[in-house]
Structures are given as structure tokens and as C-alpha cells.
Amino acid sequence: MKKIAVLTSGGDAPGMNAAIRAVVRACVYYNIVPYGVRRGYEGLIHSDIKKLSASSVGDIIHKGGTFLKTARSQEFMTKEGREKAAASLRSLGIEGLVVIGGDGSFRGAERLTEEGIATIGIPGTIDNDLAYTDFTIGFDTAVNTVLQAVTKIRDTSTSHEKTTIIEVMGRYCGDLALYAGIAGGAESIIIPEDPVSTQDVINRLNKGKERGKMHHIIMLAEGSGNASKLQEDLLREAGESSRITVLGFIQRGGDPTSADRILASRLGIEAVELLRREESGLAVGVRHSNVFSMPISEAMKQKKKLDQTLYNMAEILSV
Amino acid sequence: MKKIAVLTSGGDAPGMNAAIRAVVRACVYYNIVPYGVRRGYEGLIHSDIKKLSASSVGDIIHKGGTFLKTARSQEFMTKEGREKAAASLRSLGIEGLVVIGGDGSFRGAERLTEEGIATIGIPGTIDNDLAYTDFTIGFDTAVNTVLQAVTKIRDTSTSHEKTTIIEVMGRYCGDLALYAGIAGGAESIIIPEDPVSTQDVINRLNKGKERGKMHHIIMLAEGSGNASKLQEDLLREAGESSRITVLGFIQRGGDPTSADRILASRLGIEAVELLRREESGLAVGVRHSNVFSMPISEAMKQKKKLDQTLYNMAEILSV
Amino acid sequence: MKKIAVLTSGGDAPGMNAAIRAVVRACVYYNIVPYGVRRGYEGLIHSDIKKLSASSVGDIIHKGGTFLKTARSQEFMTKEGREKAAASLRSLGIEGLVVIGGDGSFRGAERLTEEGIATIGIPGTIDNDLAYTDFTIGFDTAVNTVLQAVTKIRDTSTSHEKTTIIEVMGRYCGDLALYAGIAGGAESIIIPEDPVSTQDVINRLNKGKERGKMHHIIMLAEGSGNASKLQEDLLREAGESSRITVLGFIQRGGDPTSADRILASRLGIEAVELLRREESGLAVGVRHSNVFSMPISEAMKQKKKLDQTLYNMAEILSV
Amino acid sequence: MKKIAVLTSGGDAPGMNAAIRAVVRACVYYNIVPYGVRRGYEGLIHSDIKKLSASSVGDIIHKGGTFLKTARSQEFMTKEGREKAAASLRSLGIEGLVVIGGDGSFRGAERLTEEGIATIGIPGTIDNDLAYTDFTIGFDTAVNTVLQAVTKIRDTSTSHEKTTIIEVMGRYCGDLALYAGIAGGAESIIIPEDPVSTQDVINRLNKGKERGKMHHIIMLAEGSGNASKLQEDLLREAGESSRITVLGFIQRGGDPTSADRILASRLGIEAVELLRREESGLAVGVRHSNVFSMPISEAMKQKKKLDQTLYNMAEILSV
Incomplete structure (x- = not known):
């Protein structure tokens, strides 16, 4: 893979910048050309894509929000929209796409694989509502x-x-x-x-x-x-x-915490490693402190369960 | 004056602890015995008063809220309530009272002078709505x-x-x-x-x-x-x-800022200085960086004016 | 077990208060009487021990340092010192002791088991230098x-x-x-x-x-x-x-982070659970997100290893 | 005056960005074209100057440091260096210069007036060591x-x-x-x-x-x-x-405090107002809460005096 793009989508979360940085730096490290898509899928459809370098992501690891900006896209919900999005990438010779966001963004990434784009999802949302991973970036x-x-x-x-x-x-x-x-x-x-x-x-x-x-x-x-x-x-x-x-x-x-910056860095690097190995349609996450990946389709099927031990602790601690 | 009490009343504001500390330490410095009244005028009525020392106010200068707690008192609105409050102080031989709070608290202090208690008001409110002083503690x-x-x-x-x-x-x-x-x-x-x-x-x-x-x-x-x-x-x-x-x-x-801690310290010391000089019914404040005092009655009559220069700046700065 | 004491020892770390609170609240929850020892082993030797209640540990979860204070004790290094320490506990009918600290503190806890006191160690140090646990409280x-x-x-x-x-x-x-x-x-x-x-x-x-x-x-x-x-x-x-x-x-x-407060709470509760089950000489810790315990003697033998994956990431990220 | 440039010099201080922003926005407000000089006097000598707009200074008011960067310049100490600096400005048709910095920067500004450039100094240093003003930006x-x-x-x-x-x-x-x-x-x-x-x-x-x-x-x-x-x-x-x-x-x-941002905004606007009125060689400052200006030469002669009242307070408060 010679060129990889990255975008943030849905609600923003602190640590997204650290994840973008990790994707970009890992690309540079492996001699892949990194691209940034502005405004999520909406920007993808409208070819709002620019080449990035190691310096493009300097001095952003400690900043909240996402410098690539984010948006919600109605047009991407349509088959036509997704075809335009895939065409945007292809016209630049970009084969792989890293999507940082929540479940809506992940479903979008999954659909984009159907258009022949290799995609990897990184969980970025403050809600921690993705069942397949212990933690999401921003939580x-x-x-x-x-x-x-x-x-x-x-x-x-x-x-x-x-x-x-x-x-x-x-x-x-x-x-x-x-x-x-x-x-x-x-x-x-x-x-x-x-x-x-x-x-x-x-x-x-x-x-x-x-x-x-x-x-x-x-x-x-x-x-x-x-x-x-x-x-x-x-x-x-x-x-x-x-x-x-x-x-x-x-x-x-807010400035992302250490844990969010490190999680974002780990997952960003992993996403690039997976694309290099020709993987696609995977969600990366962390379970019991280990980075792992699984098909987005399966990840989306998992049901979030309440951490009963933690919930019980609340009762003891407020005795 | 041998004994001075201090209370906080109305809405709490960051820096009230620093003001209490300054009152207490200034008392100790001048060989006056300091007393703390809990829960504002309500505590005064119910004799919730205890002797303090220099150590009682250690490690509080940097803390928000008020360790003497604050409350609103319906009973103090009545003549009977105020008589009880004054009696509480007299029974302990306390002649002077420092009241930290907003305009309602100041009016209470003024009424208490009518019961023979020497009072000084210190402006403590995040609203900065007391016209006689440039700044209030907490703003x-x-x-x-x-x-x-x-x-x-x-x-x-x-x-x-x-x-x-x-x-x-x-x-x-x-x-x-x-x-x-x-x-x-x-x-x-x-x-x-x-x-x-x-x-x-x-x-x-x-x-x-x-x-x-x-x-x-x-x-x-x-x-x-x-x-x-x-x-x-x-x-x-x-x-x-x-x-x-x-x-x-x-x-x-929130932890009080430097400016609030220093303002509180200056006003707290000034309040004790005034009581030592047998003053009463005064509000202390800051104008053009100088500490000053004026009768509470006059202070309450002043009308807060908009800082037109600052307001105009907003237009220039958002051009 | 009817009575359990807790102490902090060695260098202080943010989250120690949260750990003390968890120990105390878990005791109350299980109808065990909690005691606090001031100034670590030094206080233990000099019987600086007081009964605590659920309220004693109110409003401390968010505060850095340790309200029980900490110190280093030369006397505890001696057999006589430890005998005095054990005697202090026995004279109050306290059978179990939770020690929050680093490796020196853990070795002390281990030696105290030899005097017939059931001890559990909780890792509290900002250095994260205890090999047996992924993380220490304060890190x-x-x-x-x-x-x-x-x-x-x-x-x-x-x-x-x-x-x-x-x-x-x-x-x-x-x-x-x-x-x-x-x-x-x-x-x-x-x-x-x-x-x-x-x-x-x-x-x-x-x-x-x-x-x-x-x-x-x-x-x-x-x-x-x-x-x-x-x-x-x-x-x-x-x-x-x-x-x-x-x-x-x-x-x-500094105020402890969420992660340190939750880790401290989990380990504090676990320590009490272990003492209730008549365990002794154990160190509690967290590995791959799970709370676990192992003999202090074994825990102390483990060699801390560099997280090579993380270390390599640094190179990629600073490309 | 049609064009005004601004630079930061010497040690950086939080609030410098807010001051630059105020200078730029005031220029735009008054239909003056603002320019930014990078790296202080060094950049002036090497014509590292670019046109700014209201948007150039968006999203910087809350950031520490100076986005124009700062440096110390040996060359500017020489007559030749200052002539080059003045020539840089003249070649772009810039008549006025706002210098944000400490005493060294002010002396530089004063010498530059000798080269025919209208200059105004804004006090920016965390040391608060400029005697003519109550406070400097960053303190x-x-x-x-x-x-x-x-x-x-x-x-x-x-x-x-x-x-x-x-x-x-x-x-x-x-x-x-x-x-x-x-x-x-x-x-x-x-x-x-x-x-x-x-x-x-x-x-x-x-x-x-x-x-x-x-x-x-x-x-x-x-x-x-x-x-x-x-x-x-x-x-x-x-x-x-x-x-x-x-x-x-x-x-x-660190992010500048409210007081530093507002002081910086007030002084930045005042500097532009002065240049519009064809003033030069002045230092702006704040005394007793009022913005004022005086010749840099006089400002530099003033001796900083210890605030004795404040110093005495320290003794009372640590009684």
C-alpha cells in the first residue's frame, strides 16, 4: 500500500488528534504517503483531501478536538455518496482509509469496503459505548x-x-x-x-x-x-x-489525558500495520490492555455489558 | 476590642477561605481572639460559634467554598432573630463581627450594628455586582x-x-x-x-x-x-x-486565583484594622487598586455601571 | 476479623487517600471496625492509631497526598521495633493491617506477618516500579x-x-x-x-x-x-x-486522576476482602485490567521489564 | 498611518498572543493593514514579515507563548542592524511598529524611533520588573x-x-x-x-x-x-x-489568565490608537487600573519599588 488516508467522523473526542498523528507518523515510518480528509465522509465525497507529512501533525498530540474537523454526512448514507467517496480516494491513488469515530462512523467504513476501499476503524468517542473494546479514545x-x-x-x-x-x-x-x-x-x-x-x-x-x-x-x-x-x-x-x-x-x-494519547497512539499505529498487511474491514481496540482487531461487522454486533463489579463497588464505597 | 467573630453568608465564592484566614491571622497578630460562626446568620442566631486560632485556618487559603459554611436565614430577617444573634455574640464577649458576602449579607450586617455590634462587610460574591468596589472576592x-x-x-x-x-x-x-x-x-x-x-x-x-x-x-x-x-x-x-x-x-x-486570594487577604486584614480603630458599619473594597472603606449604607446606594470602555473593546476585538 | 488498620508508608502518591477510603468503607460495609495509623510504621510503633468511620474518609477521594501522613521509620527496621508495632495493634485487638506504599513498605508488611499480624500490601507509588503489577496507584x-x-x-x-x-x-x-x-x-x-x-x-x-x-x-x-x-x-x-x-x-x-482513584478503590476493597478470608502476606495488584493478589515475597522477587512495544512506538511516533 | 507591524521580543510571556491579536484586530477595525514580524528584531532585520488579517489571529487568545515567535538579536544591537530593520519596514510601506516585550525590547524600540519608525512598547514579561507599569502581561x-x-x-x-x-x-x-x-x-x-x-x-x-x-x-x-x-x-x-x-x-x-488576556487586549488596542494619533516612542502600561502611556525613555528610568504594604501583609498572614 502506497497511500493511506485518515478521517475523523461523528462526534469529536479528545485524543483524535493523537490518533491522526500516529497514523500519519506510522505511514511516514513505513514509507507510505499519508493523506488527511477534512470533515469526515462529507469531505471524502467532496475530495477535501490533502497530503500530510510528519510535520503536519507536529504540536497536536496534546490538543482536544480534531484538526481534520468532523461532520455528519447525509449524502454518504446513499450508495451514490459512497461511490463518490471511493472515487475521490481512487483518483488520488489512495487504497486504504483509517476512520476514527463511533459506531455510525464504523458502519460507514464497513460500507466503504464494499466499494473496494480497505478500511480500518479506530474507536473515538467519549461515550465508551462500543462493546467490542474495553475503552474508546476520549473516554x-x-x-x-x-x-x-x-x-x-x-x-x-x-x-x-x-x-x-x-x-x-x-x-x-x-x-x-x-x-x-x-x-x-x-x-x-x-x-x-x-x-x-x-x-x-x-x-x-x-x-x-x-x-x-x-x-x-x-x-x-x-x-x-x-x-x-x-x-x-x-x-x-x-x-x-x-x-x-x-x-x-x-x-x-479538553487536553487529552495520558491514557487517551497513548491508546490513540497504539491504535493509530496498529491501523497502519493492518493496512500494510492488506487487511480491511477491521476495527482495532483494546482488551485487557492488549491491542487487537476484529471484523467491524462482528464488533458492531457485540452488546455492551455493564461492568457489574464496578457497579457493585459504588455501593460499598458510598456506605 | 478583645474578641472578633467572622462569618460567611449568602452564596459562597472562591476566596472566602482566604478572607477568613486573613481575619483570623490579623486578629492573632493584634492579640485579639478570633471566633468563627458557622452557617452565616443562621449559626449566629443559634450560637454555632467557636474559637479559632492561627492553625484553624492553615491549609485553607487555596480552597474554594467556605469552611465556615454558609446559609440563608429567614429568622435573621426578623427583629427577634437579630436580637438573638447579637445576644449570642455578647454572651461570648465578642464586640466585633466581620461579614463576608454579597448585598443581602451587607444589609444584615448593617442591621446588626443597630443591635450594638460593630460590623464590617467584606464583598464576597462571584457576580461582581457590588457597585462600590471595583472587584468582589471570587469574581x-x-x-x-x-x-x-x-x-x-x-x-x-x-x-x-x-x-x-x-x-x-x-x-x-x-x-x-x-x-x-x-x-x-x-x-x-x-x-x-x-x-x-x-x-x-x-x-x-x-x-x-x-x-x-x-x-x-x-x-x-x-x-x-x-x-x-x-x-x-x-x-x-x-x-x-x-x-x-x-x-x-x-x-x-474551584481553587481561588492569585488575585482573589490577595484581594481577600488585603480586605480581611483591613476589616480587622478598622474594628481595632472602633469603626463599625463599614464596607471594605478596592478602587483603582487601593483598599478603602465606606459606610455600608452608602455602599448599598451606589448603582453599578457598565464599564463602557471594556464593552466597546469587545466590538473591536471581534471585528 | 473484627478490626482492621490501614497505614501509608514511604513516599506519598496521589490516590493514597482514595485507597484508605476504600479500605475504611469496605470495613464498615462488612461490619469490621476500621483504624487509621498515622505516619506509617513510625506511628504504628508509637501507637498513633485512631478509630475511623465512614465519615472520617468523606471528601478525601479527590485529594493528593495522604491524610494519614507518611514517614520513614528507622526503628521499624529492628526486630524490637516490629515487636512494638505488632504489640500496638494487638493491644487494640486489631488483627489485620493494610499497608499502602512501595517496595520498602511491602518488605515491612512481610516482616510484620512474622509477628503474627495479617497484612496486605497495596501498591502506592508514582514510580510504577513494582514489577508484579501493571500499575501502581499514583502513576x-x-x-x-x-x-x-x-x-x-x-x-x-x-x-x-x-x-x-x-x-x-x-x-x-x-x-x-x-x-x-x-x-x-x-x-x-x-x-x-x-x-x-x-x-x-x-x-x-x-x-x-x-x-x-x-x-x-x-x-x-x-x-x-x-x-x-x-x-x-x-x-x-x-x-x-x-x-x-x-x-x-x-x-x-495533584488531585488523583480517575484511573488512580478507581484503581485505589478496587485494590482497597480487595485488601479487605482478602483479610476477611483470613489471607495474609499478600500483595494486591492489577494485571491485564484484572485485580489479583500474590504472596508479597514472590511479588518482590519479580523483575520489572521494559515495555518494549511502547518503547518502540516512541521511535515511530517521533519519526 | 496605513500599515502597522507588530513583533514579540525577548522572553515570551503568556498573553503575548492576546496582545498581538488586539493590535491586529484594532488595525483592521481602523482600516490599517496589520503585519506580523517573526522572531522579533532578528526577523525584522531579515524581513521575515507577513501581512495579517483578522482571521490570522483567530483561536490564539487562549494560548501561551507567541505565535510570531521570539528571539534575541545580536545584530540589532548594532547601528547597521537597526538600519536594516528600519529599511525592511519602509520597503513594505510600514510606518508604525508595536513591540511586545521587556526592557531590552523597549530599548530596541526606542533606538528604532531614531531610524524614523514610529514605535510603541507593550510590556510583556512574567517578571513584572518594569517599574512604570503596575503590571506586565504574563505576570x-x-x-x-x-x-x-x-x-x-x-x-x-x-x-x-x-x-x-x-x-x-x-x-x-x-x-x-x-x-x-x-x-x-x-x-x-x-x-x-x-x-x-x-x-x-x-x-x-x-x-x-x-x-x-x-x-x-x-x-x-x-x-x-x-x-x-x-x-x-x-x-x-x-x-x-x-x-x-x-x-x-x-x-x-500556560494558558493566559483572564487578567492577562484583558490587560493584553487593552494595551494592544491602546498601542494602535496611539500610532493612529501619530505618537511614537511611547510605552503603554496600566496604573491604578487605568491604561496610560509615557515616553519609553522616561519609563526606563523609573526604579521598581517593593510594594511594602504587600510585603508586610506576608508577616501578618504567616503569624
Whole structure:
């Protein structure tokens, strides 16, 4: 393989730049010419592609976001769109494509193999909602970003002795709430994988009060409810007044952590190694600390399971 | 004066601990016995008061919140409540009280002088809404906290080329939005002091787009609108889709900045100096970098004015 | 087991508080009375031990250092010292002890089993120099702390186009330099496990210059040289003027990262589970993401090996 | 004036980018064409000058360092060098130059006026060693950077109950040590303006110990001694073992604080306003919160005075 392109797609995640850098540097190392596609599949369709070099990716390893930018593409959903995308690559003599993104991006990569392009998917999303890999790029940073917010909120909630509800991202997967809840010392963690009633939450609050706790932190994944609604319910059902914080888009930003930069570097290099070996349609990931790959189609079929051990720990730790 | 008490009241602000520390250490320095009142005026009424020492305030200068805790007190609004509060102090032989808080707290301090207690007010609020002083303790930290959030949001909004609306605190005073807007490089700053129409905002966005800007930051003070409503308006009136972030309580927390710790230290020492000189009913503050004091009654009458020079700068800088 | 004590020993590490908290909360959860020993083995000898409760460890999960304090003890090196230490525990009816620290602390724990105390070791050190476990508590935080420093140094070294030598901790183990070097985008990483000549470093610098790099970062583990000496060598042998930064003790501090808090929580709970099962003389750790335990004696015999894959990555990434 | 150039010179400081941005945006606002000179006076001599636009300075307000880069120039010290520099500007029709830097840079600007170039100096240095202005751009950020380091060092020094000596920048001016010492809660602050003996430091330590302090922070400006030497002296003269940290170049980096960004913005705009009014040879600065300007020659004659009030506060606060 003489030329490889890389793109980022879907929601951005901290560490994507580190992954792009690793792909580009590995290409240079192996005498492959690296190309960058701007704005994801949309840019692929419109041939927004430029040659990169080792220097193009200097001074980006520590930056959040993606310097290649990202977008969602309606046109790529169509067969015509994908044909145009493949044609863009072929016209430049590019045979392989590395796609950094979440499940939507992976499905796109899979379809592109049908157009004769060798593709490899790298998991980049703060949600950690891809079942086949233990971690996705951006997740560790997002958890730490939430923790920094929790530390600030602790200052004011302990001063006022108030209960605070913190709503974090996670539509179907509660990992961000679970990890940040445990590491942030939350009294209650509410995730889509295990719906709880308002009464359960109230029981927890009461238990904490019995042992003298004057403030509580409730970590709520957006997919399992709404902070405002929970606030109202707590007031109505238990006379408990609380404050809410919806963290929003700050969760997507920030300098990537060491773990995300290293994971991104490992997966970026692996993607290039696979393309060099003429592999295609694979998703790279990490399991039990080891880098591995599997067909995207299989990876997409796996069902994300709740880490029950971690979830149980939350109960012990907030005793 | 042999004994002085200190309390924090109303909303907490980063730097309150540094102010408490300065009051306590200045007392010790001048051989006055310092006392700490917990939970503001509520604690005063219920005699939740304890003797402090130089060591009591060790290792707190760098911490957000207030280790004396704060609360709002309905009972203190009544004459009876204030009499009880004054009696609490007198029963311990405490003649002077330093109150750290915002305008509500200052009015309380003023009323307490009527009960024969010498009081001094120190301005502690992230809102910078006290007209008599250039800055309040906590404001500089809050601006920097907002900036850290803006930096994270920039990562993702430049990656997606999206307009972002950031709603910050400030019900009547737009200083937080103004300072953070200028320092954060916002294209539009919307504050209560100068209402703008949605069309004004759209014009700004269009101007930016004309010169090639792909993402905009709109800094909105909560007192001048609502992020969700503006988001809807932009979509309806200009077809502009945007993302919103409501920063919420993280703005109250965080380690105080150098400026807030030093301001707090200066004002805390000044408060004790004034009580030593048998002064009472005064608010301390900073104007043109100098510490000064004036009667609380006069301080409360002053009307906060918009810093027009700064506001105009925003226009030049987002050209 | 009815009563368990916990202590921290040796150099402190971020996450030790989270580990103490997990031990204490797990005890409470299992109806065991938790005790805290202050100042490590020194405190054990002098019976500086107090009963803890779930609340004793509230609001500490996010704090660096160790609230139990730590120290080195000469007296504990003697048989008499250890007998006194064991007697201290016995006099309070404490049968089990959890020791959080590095290899010196672990050897101490092992010797204490000889005095009839059931001990479990939890690895807490920023150096990651314990071979039996993939990670020690504090390492992830230290790497991220170094990265924050690297980001600041990048600002000024890119502005001045200067080479910078950053000396980090790591006397025998280069993991901190290796991880921070890869994640920080260092051009050269110098670790005790693989001594390099000054000429090797110069070759790397020259290679970077050839492709237009205007500034370089050299990450140096303290165990493999001295920043000042390398600075002199580079000047003398290659006419290369550089700047040096010795990070020092800031590497030990800072709020623990999510990964360190969760690792600490998992190991803290596991330690209590083991003592409940009447185990003793074991070290807990994590391997391939799984918590496990093994005899301290065996754990101490393992030789730390360089992660060759990671080390090779550095070469590809700095191509 | 139709064209204005801007350069950064000498040591870099956080906020320089914000100042460049303000100069450029103010030019655009007033229909003046802005130019950027790379690598300070060195780039001026070698005509390393390029036209800038409002977009050239997008997304830089929050970044440390200077995107125009900076350097020291031997050649500019000569009359010939300055003539070449002036010729570079004239050949492009540039009449005015804004110089951002410290005293060396200001002297350069002054000499350049002799070559017929209208120059304005903006104070950019972390040292705050320019007497004519209350604050220089970069100082507030550097103080806060030191404070973050102090917070990390506190974690470990309280855990070990050790005295720590922190050496910060400041060859002739102790402001960085003074502000960071007060805001960081240091027990001793040692600055060039007021030499103290080792015995003075020991007396302070002993006083702290008497009231139960278990750890001390000594803030030392590099211009008033050397951390290693003080460490040895404390050990020899008082048997006090201590740890040292030399913060080094991390003090120059980091995202600029709000105060530095706003100061930079104000001064950058003012510089352009002055050039528009045909002024030259002026230094802009801030005094008692007001922006002002004065001849560079006079500004350079002023002697920096120690803020005695602040210095005295340190004694009260560490009582």
C-alpha cells in the first residue's frame, strides 16, 4: 500500500488528534504517503483531501478536538455518496482509509469496503459505548473532565450543604456516569443499564443523612433521566431541595489525558500495520490492555455489558 | 476590642477561605481572639460559634467554598432573630463581627450594628455586582473558570464548526459574561445592561461568516435571556443551528486565583484594622487598586455601571 | 476479623487517600471496625492509631497526598521495633493491617506477618516500579502532571525554538519518562533500562532538524543521567544550546486522576476482602485490567521489564 | 498611518498572543493593514514579515507563548542592524511598529524611533520588573502557575511534614515570589529587594513549629539566592532537612489568565490608537487600573519599588 488516508467522523473526542498523528507518523515510518480528509465522509465525497507529512501533525498530540474537523454526512448514507467517496480516494491513488469515530462512523467504513476501499476503524468517542473494546479514545479524558467539575461543585455544595444532581453524557451507555460517579465519590449513580426509582434515590439520601452526611452528589447519565425532572421529583416526594448541573459540551473538550494519547497512539499505529498487511474491514481496540482487531461487522454486533463489579463497588464505597 | 467573630453568608465564592484566614491571622497578630460562626446568620442566631486560632485556618487559603459554611436565614430577617444573634455574640464577649458576602449579607450586617455590634462587610460574591468596589472576592476565579470551559468548548466547536451559546451567571450584572466574553474571544456578549435583539446577534454571526469564521461563541448572562430560547430564535429566524452550554454551579467552585486570594487577604486584614480603630458599619473594597472603606449604607446606594470602555473593546476585538 | 488498620508508608502518591477510603468503607460495609495509623510504621510503633468511620474518609477521594501522613521509620527496621508495632495493634485487638506504599513498605508488611499480624500490601507509588503489577496507584496522575508541565514548556520552547530537557522522577524504572515522553510527544526518551550515548541524542536532534523541527523535547528519567550534565554535553559535543527543567516534587502531588482513584478503590476493597478470608502476606495488584493478589515475597522477587512495544512506538511516533 | 507591524521580543510571556491579536484586530477595525514580524528584531532585520488579517489571529487568545515567535538579536544591537530593520519596514510601506516585550525590547524600540519608525512598547514579561507599569502581561498567569505548583507540593509536604523551598523566577524583581508567596501561604518569602539571613529563615521556621506547624513553604526568588545553597544552610545551621523545587520554564508557559488576556487586549488596542494619533516612542502600561502611556525613555528610568504594604501583609498572614 502506497497511500493511506485518515478521517475523523461523528462526534469529536479528545485524543483524535493523537490518533491522526500516529497514523500519519506510522505511514511516514513505513514509507507510505499519508493523506488527511477534512470533515469526515462529507469531505471524502467532496475530495477535501490533502497530503500530510510528519510535520503536519507536529504540536497536536496534546490538543482536544480534531484538526481534520468532523461532520455528519447525509449524502454518504446513499450508495451514490459512497461511490463518490471511493472515487475521490481512487483518483488520488489512495487504497486504504483509517476512520476514527463511533459506531455510525464504523458502519460507514464497513460500507466503504464494499466499494473496494480497505478500511480500518479506530474507536473515538467519549461515550465508551462500543462493546467490542474495553475503552474508546476520549473516554478517560471525559471522565477526568467530569471529575474536575465535580471537585468545583463539591466546594460549593459542601459550603451550602446541598444535594447536587450532575447530568453527564451517555444516552445508552452509563460508563461516563459510572466511572465519574465512583471516582467522584457520588452517593448515587443512575445509569440506563439499571433504572432506579426516585424512591431508591431518596432511600440513599436518607441513609447518608443518618450517618451525618450534609451533602450528596447524584451522578445521572442523560440516557436514564433528566436532571430537572429528578430535581422536581425529589422536592415533591421527599421535600429535598437540590441543585442541578448539566455539564454539556465541555465533556467533549479538553487536553487529552495520558491514557487517551497513548491508546490513540497504539491504535493509530496498529491501523497502519493492518493496512500494510492488506487487511480491511477491521476495527482495532483494546482488551485487557492488549491491542487487537476484529471484523467491524462482528464488533458492531457485540452488546455492551455493564461492568457489574464496578457497579457493585459504588455501593460499598458510598456506605 | 478583645474578641472578633467572622462569618460567611449568602452564596459562597472562591476566596472566602482566604478572607477568613486573613481575619483570623490579623486578629492573632493584634492579640485579639478570633471566633468563627458557622452557617452565616443562621449559626449566629443559634450560637454555632467557636474559637479559632492561627492553625484553624492553615491549609485553607487555596480552597474554594467556605469552611465556615454558609446559609440563608429567614429568622435573621426578623427583629427577634437579630436580637438573638447579637445576644449570642455578647454572651461570648465578642464586640466585633466581620461579614463576608454579597448585598443581602451587607444589609444584615448593617442591621446588626443597630443591635450594638460593630460590623464590617467584606464583598464576597462571584457576580461582581457590588457597585462600590471595583472587584468582589471570587469574581476573578469565576471568570477564569468560565474561560477554562470556553477553552474546552472551543475544541469541539471548532471541530464541528458550530455556533455555541454559553450561559453564565449574572442576574443583574453582566460582568462575568463581559470579562469572560472578552477574554474568551466571544463574538457576541449579551448582558442585562444592554439588551440586544436576536437580529443583532444574527447580524454579528453573518459578519463573522463573511470573513470566513466557521464557529462562533455567544456569551450570555443569565439575566439577559435564556440559552434555550436564543437557540430556538437563531434557528427560526436565521436557520442557524447552535449548541448550548449552561455552566451552572461549577462557576462557584474551584481553587481561588492569585488575585482573589490577595484581594481577600488585603480586605480581611483591613476589616480587622478598622474594628481595632472602633469603626463599625463599614464596607471594605478596592478602587483603582487601593483598599478603602465606606459606610455600608452608602455602599448599598451606589448603582453599578457598565464599564463602557471594556464593552466597546469587545466590538473591536471581534471585528 | 473484627478490626482492621490501614497505614501509608514511604513516599506519598496521589490516590493514597482514595485507597484508605476504600479500605475504611469496605470495613464498615462488612461490619469490621476500621483504624487509621498515622505516619506509617513510625506511628504504628508509637501507637498513633485512631478509630475511623465512614465519615472520617468523606471528601478525601479527590485529594493528593495522604491524610494519614507518611514517614520513614528507622526503628521499624529492628526486630524490637516490629515487636512494638505488632504489640500496638494487638493491644487494640486489631488483627489485620493494610499497608499502602512501595517496595520498602511491602518488605515491612512481610516482616510484620512474622509477628503474627495479617497484612496486605497495596501498591502506592508514582514510580510504577513494582514489577508484579501493571500499575501502581499514583502513576497515572504523575504522568498527567508531567504532561501538564510539558504543555506549558511547549508554549515557551516553540516560541523560542529551543530544545528542552525535562528531568522526571524514576531512579530505576523509566516508566514515568516513557509514558510521559510518548504522550508528550518527546523526540528523545532516556531511561535507565536502555542507556543511550549523547551521540544518540544528537543524532535524533539532527534528524528532527532535517525535517524542519525547530524545537525538541528530551524526556530524561533521573536514574539515567542528569539534566545539567546532558545540557553541557549537548553544547560541547554539538553546539546545541538547550534549556532544562527538573520537575521535582510537583510530580508527587495533584488531585488523583480517575484511573488512580478507581484503581485505589478496587485494590482497597480487595485488601479487605482478602483479610476477611483470613489471607495474609499478600500483595494486591492489577494485571491485564484484572485485580489479583500474590504472596508479597514472590511479588518482590519479580523483575520489572521494559515495555518494549511502547518503547518502540516512541521511535515511530517521533519519526 | 496605513500599515502597522507588530513583533514579540525577548522572553515570551503568556498573553503575548492576546496582545498581538488586539493590535491586529484594532488595525483592521481602523482600516490599517496589520503585519506580523517573526522572531522579533532578528526577523525584522531579515524581513521575515507577513501581512495579517483578522482571521490570522483567530483561536490564539487562549494560548501561551507567541505565535510570531521570539528571539534575541545580536545584530540589532548594532547601528547597521537597526538600519536594516528600519529599511525592511519602509520597503513594505510600514510606518508604525508595536513591540511586545521587556526592557531590552523597549530599548530596541526606542533606538528604532531614531531610524524614523514610529514605535510603541507593550510590556510583556512574567517578571513584572518594569517599574512604570503596575503590571506586565504574563505576570498574573505566572503567579497562578506557581500557585498550582504550590498546591501540588502542599499535598506531598503536608503528608511528609517537610519544609519545602520553592525557587521561582525573578532576578532583580521579587514580585513573582512575593505574590505567589502570599497567595500560596508561604511562611517565608525571600526576595532580592530585602535580603534576609539564613538565621532569619530559621527563626521563622521555629516560630511556626512553636505553634504546631508541621510543614513550611519557603518561596525564594532566584535573584536572592539558590535553593540548593539554602537547603544546605538550613541543614548545617539548624539541622532542618528540607526539599527543594526549582520551577524553571513551566513558569513561562500556560494558558493566559483572564487578567492577562484583558490587560493584553487593552494595551494592544491602546498601542494602535496611539500610532493612529501619530505618537511614537511611547510605552503603554496600566496604573491604578487605568491604561496610560509615557515616553519609553522616561519609563526606563523609573526604579521598581517593593510594594511594602504587600510585603508586610506576608508577616501578618504567616503569624
